[in-house]
Amino acid sequence: MVSDQLSAGVSSAPATAPPGVPAPVARRRPRPRRRGGSLAAPYLLLVLPVGLVCLALGYPMVRQFVMSFQEFGLAQQFGRPPEWVGFQNYATVLGDPYFWVVTARSVAFCAFCALVTMGIGIALALLLQKLSTVPRILLQVALVLAWAMPPLAALTVYTWLVEPRYGLVNWLLTSAGLESFRGYSWLAGSPWTFFLIAAITVIWTSVPLVTLSTYAALNQVDEAILEAAELDGAAGWQRLRQVVLPIIQPVVLLLLMLEIIWDLKVFTQIKVLQAGAGNNRETNLLGTYVYETGIGGGDYGIASALATVMLVLVLVLTWRYMRTLMKQGDL
Amino acid sequence: MAATEPALFAPPTHADTRSARNRHKHWWNVLAVALAALWAFPIYWMINSALMPAERLRSTPPLLAPLEPTLRSFGEILGDSLFWRSLGFSAAVTGLAVAISLVSAVLAAVALSRFTFFGRRGALVAVLVVQMIPAEALFISQYRMLDGWGLLGSVPGLSLLYVGLIVPFTVWMLKGFVDGVPVELEEAAMMDGCSRFGAFFRVTFPLLGPGLVATGVFGFLVAWNEFTLAYVVLASGDRLTLPVWLRTFSSNLQETDWAGVMAGSTLVAVPVLIVFVLVQNAMTKGMVAGAVKG
Incomplete structure (x- = not known):
């Protein structure tokens, strides 16, 4: 009952604690959580953070859900009350072949970026382990710089690098004898080259987080375990697959999940690169499509339905990883 | 054998x-x-x-190094009042968002790390799930919300949206740091007569220094670099954050001033790069600690 006495000093309502509960709880847990004090304390601590998150995210989410069942266009912005239309917005969205094109495009773009990012990221983390001090620090600093680079600054540099007439990329390619790249516009020329540049900018920014987190996790792998595996005759690849990967798996899964979410909702890169392309319809992904429909076109009802579908898509794609993660952590 | x-x-x-x-x-x-x-x-x-004179950028072959460096492009930007107004707006939004986020995240991290209570598990799951909500799937309704409150293009409006972006992740990170401080230290202080509040502030809080720096920097980066929400919320006004200001270079009908936009990008990026290199180690550790310990 030590913890009871200790918290009694600050407890505002010690009598509200169920008698006999605190001590066993404290003994069962590896880290004693004091429960004898005010039962209200944790809730009071949570008022501000929960309130703010509800205001910034919860309320808009509910509103958006409601709006997705309403006719909410330009007329409603000028004060006409929105009309309930049931699932009509969803029917419009799902019945539009262009929506499916954009969705398929987004999923493909996301899968490509997430997989390439994870692959390069983990490979670089393993590489970091093999290096001498100076090259290791050089690579780490380069990655950290790319990570911290404001996306807009990065995007302007990439746009400048692939600028048709004076850009470095076209100059290098034409100097190498590829005359067809003289004055070639990577962004406006074809959706394929547009998405290639977009994918490079996304991967360039995302790899550092994967590499540095995986590297930090790798350093937590006990040397003794690796040596034991080596003595037991496990080859390099086996050690990696059967010893190292299971240990860093929680971190890798978390990163993969984050990458999927980030790459599926990608907006900034596409929006900025579109300004240099001018072929929005062929290059829209879900994020820019929602923007175009809502903020651009003023059709908030349809845009809300679109955004809700996008949210559901993210949840479906990440649900399994979330469950694994929750089971692994001591939540 | x-x-x-x-x-x-x-x-x-x-x-x-x-x-x-x-x-x-x-x-x-x-x-x-x-x-x-x-x-x-x-x-x-x-x-x-x-660092190159604007006309040298339009030469082939491109110069691979600034052989005759000039600060003219930087000078032009530093003389542009829109840059300074955007810098001020960015600083105000970032400062407010980070301050509010840190205070709320400390409160939440302590509640989740030091107490057992009904709904704790649910709260932890919520912290995770909220991070999965893409801002891009909500900006339509966030735009309508701020519009309704007359907060479009204002510091508190944009800051509020940034708090929503920053708080869940900082709670997750800070909880890892609070978990790392043994509760026995606080208990010892309470044995010696500290109140529970006092024990936390005198013992645990100072030990959270690196965690607060790491989460603070994380929040700073998110708010300073953020483009999507700023672009949506500030679209119609004349008050811009620096990332949105960078867009003004290429939205003109005339040809892009590449030297100018590169100097602008450098001015936006360099402070961030310096801060980040200084503290990234603590940040990666915090992230991994959160992931491993749950």
């Missing part, structure tokens, strides 16, 4: 792989330096272009 057999022969093979490893190590190092150069190249190119 099959298991011990390789061990008997291990010493020679072991030595062999060692020397092979050392020979390989040389090539790994070369590869790493090449990759580092490749990864940092866009940043180098940004600074290189910013």
Whole structure:
């Protein structure tokens, strides 16, 4: 009952604690959580953070859900009350072949970026382990710089690098004898080259987080375990697959999940690169499509339905990883 | 005895792989330096272009190094009042968002780390799930919300949206740091007569220093670099954050001023890069701690 006495000093309502509960709880847990004090304390601590998150995210989410069942266009912005239309917005969205094109495009773009990012990221983390001090620090600093680079600054540099007439990329390619790249516009020329540049900018920014987190996790792998595996005759690849990967798996899964979410909702890169392309319809992904429909076109009802579908898509794609993660952590 | 057999022969093979490893190590190092150069190249190119006279940028072949560097592009930007107004707006939004986020995140992290209560598990799951909500799926309704409150294009409006972005992740990170401080330290202080509140503030809070710096920097980066929400919320007004200001260079009908936009990008990026390099170690550790410990 030590913890009871200790918290009694600050407890505002010690009598509200169920008698006999605190001590066993404290003994069962590896880290004693004091429960004898005010039962209200944790809730009071949570008022501000929960309130703010509800205001910034919860309320808009509910509103958006409601709006997705309403006719909410330009007329409603000028004060006409929105009309309930049931699932009509969803029917419009799902019945539009262009929506499916954009969705398929987004999923493909996301899968490509997430997989390439994870692959390069983990490979670089393993590489970091093999290096001498100076090259290791050089690579780490380069990655950290790319990570911290404001996306807009990065995007302007990439746009400048692939600028048709004076850009470095076209100059290098034409100097190498590829005359067809003289004055070639990577962004406006074809959706394929547009998405290639977009994918490079996304991967360039995302790899550092994967590499540095995986590297930090790798350093937590006990040397003794690796040596034991080596003595037991496990080859390099086996050690990696059967010893190292299971240990860093929680971190890798978390990163993969984050990458999927980030790459599926990608907006900034596409929006900025579109300004240099001018072929929005062929290059829209879900994020820019929602923007175009809502903020651009003023059709908030349809845009809300679109955004809700996008949210559901993210949840479906990440649900399994979330469950694994929750089971692994001591939540 | 099959298991011990390789061990008997291990010493020679072991030595062999060692020397092979050392020979390989040389090539790994070369590869790493090449990759580092490749990864940092866009940043180098940004600074290189910013230091060149605008007319030299339109020459072929491109100059790979600023042989005759000039600060003219920087001078033009520093003389532009829109840059200074955007800098002020960015600083105000970022400062407010980070301050509010840190206070709320500390409160939440303490509640989740130091107390058992009904709904704790649910709250932890919520912290995770909320991070999965893409801002891009909510900006339509966030735009309508701020519009309704007359907060479009204002510091508190944008800050509120940034708090929503920052708080869940900082709670997750800070909880890892609070978990790392043994509760016994607080209990010892309380034995010596500290109140529970006092024990936390005198014992645990000072030990959270690195965690607060790491989460603070994380929040700073998110708010300072953020583009999507700023672009949506500020679209119609004349008050811009720096990332949105960078867009004004290419939205004109005339040809893009590449030297100017590169100098602008450099001015936006360099402070961030310096801060980040200084503290990234603590940040990666915090992130991993959160992931591993749950």
